[in-house]
Amino acid sequence: xxxxxxxxxxxxxxxxxxxxxxxxxxxxxxxxxxxxxxxxxxxxxxxxxxxxxxxxxxxxxxxxxxxxxxxxxxxxxxxxxxxxxxxxxxxxxxxxxxxxxxxxxxxxxxxxxxxxxxx
Amino acid sequence: xxxxxxxxxxxxxxxxxxxxxxxxxxxxxxxxxxxxxxxxxxxxxxxxxxxxxxxxxxxxxxxxxxxxxxxxxxxxxxxxxxxxxxxxxxxxxxxxxxxxxxxxxxxxxxxxxxxxx
Numbered sequence: 001x002x003x004x005x006x007x008x009x010x011x012x013x014x015x016x017x018x019x020x021x022x023x024x025x026x027x028x029x030x031x032x033x034x035x036x037x038x039x040x041x042x043x044x045x046x047x048x049x050x051x052x053x054x055x056x057x058x059x060x061x062x063x064x065x066x067x068x069x070x071x072x073x074x075x076x077x078x079x080x081x082x083x084x085x086x087x088x089x090x091x092x093x094x095x096x097x098x099x100x101x102x103x104x105x106x107x108x109x110x111x112x113x114x115x116x117x118x119x
Numbered sequence: 120x121x122x123x124x125x126x127x128x129x130x131x132x133x134x135x136x137x138x139x140x141x142x143x144x145x146x147x148x149x150x151x152x153x154x155x156x157x158x159x160x161x162x163x164x165x166x167x168x169x170x171x172x173x174x175x176x177x178x179x180x181x182x183x184x185x186x187x188x189x190x191x192x193x194x195x196x197x198x199x200x201x202x203x204x205x206x207x208x209x210x211x212x213x214x215x216x217x218x219x220x221x222x223x224x225x226x227x228x229x230x231x232x233x234x235x236x
Contacts, residue, residue, distance in 0.1 A: 002163070033223070043210065043226035056223055090164060094222065107154070108224060110164035 003027065004093050004111035012117045018079040021114045025072055025093030031055070032074040033094070033108055034066055038087040049074055050096050081118045088113045121146045123213050125227035132201055133235050140196040140230045142211030148172075151215040153187065153194045154224065159207040167209075170194060201234045208232070 003026035013019055025032050034046040045058035049068035060066075063081075068074045078085060092108035122145040132138045144153065155167040168178060170187050178185045182199045198205055208231045212224040 002165070031222070035224075042228050043212075043224075045223040045225070048223060058223055088162065092164075106222065107166055107169050108222070109166055110156070112161075112163045115162075 002109040002111065004091060004109055006089075006091050006111035006114050008114060009112065010115050010117075012119065013081060014119055015081055015083060017081050017118075018077065019081065019116065021076040021078070021089055021091075021116075023074045023076070023091030023093075023111055025074070025091075026109055029093035029095055029109075030072065031094045031096035031106070031108075032068055032072070033092040034060075034074070034076050035090040035092065035110075036087045037090060037113070038084075041087075043090075046076070078116070083118050086116055086118045088115050121213055121215060121225045123211050123225055123227035125209075125211055125230050127230045128228070129231045129233070131233045131235065134203060135200050136234075137197060137199050138201050138232065138234075140198075140209050140211075140232065142194045142196065142227060144192050144194065144211070144213045146213060146215050148215040151213060154212040154214070155185070155194075155196050156210045156212060156226075157207045158210065158229070164210070167196075198232075201232075203234050203236055206232060206234045 005024045007022045030051045033048045037043045046060040047066050048056040052068050063079050066076045090110050090113045092110045094106040094108045124143045151172045153170045157165045184197045186195045208229045210229045211227045214222050
């Protein structure tokens with residue numbers, strides 16, 4: 001158990017709908033990352049938040065948005081869903097603090113994922 | 120551009136065999152970070168190891184060992200005396216970002232390892 005929690009575990013919805021995926025990072029972690037895993041694209045980075053602020057953006061569609069709240073949990077909102085959005089969505093968290101400075105970067109620990117099926 | 124290549128899509132071995140998973144990376148940066156993650160059939164991603172580009176020592180952890188070679192841009196993973204529980208998809212990943220500059224991971228396509236009894 002990585003300490004990162006994600007809800008729901010499974011989500012089935014229809015095209016055109018909107019869903020929200022939730023992530024709670026490990027205790028003490030300030031950074032949250034979102035990734036999408038699909039058969040054709042593999043594991044792709046979507047977006048990162050650090051202590052409530054957006055830090056980096058990857059291949060995230062305009063229909064998708066995310067935020068990190070003051071209690072550090074994060075939500076990924078997916079709207080106008082299409083069949084191709086069906087995928088496993090992972091959240092990861094890392095310390096993001098200077099405790100890792102001497103090692104240059106910190107390790108991302110992943111949650112169990114939310115499997116989204118769009119019908 | 121950054122890229123990670125795991126040329127082996129699937130590997131099948133019999134229990135107790137040794138197996139090596141290959142990972143080749145591309146980056147223009149002189150400082151970068153390499154990772155291995157395991158994705159068992161249950162689906163979660165489990166962190167195995169992190170290696171910094173300025174630390175070329177190889178590492179051994181039980182039956183697992185990692186061979187980092189900067190000269191060939193490779194970071195290979197060997198499982199000694201494989202077990203059925205090692206069956207999973209293994210991902211190699213690269214990051215060239217400092218912790219405070221956005222640490223996205225670039226993943227390879229993964230190698231599916233099947234260990235048969």
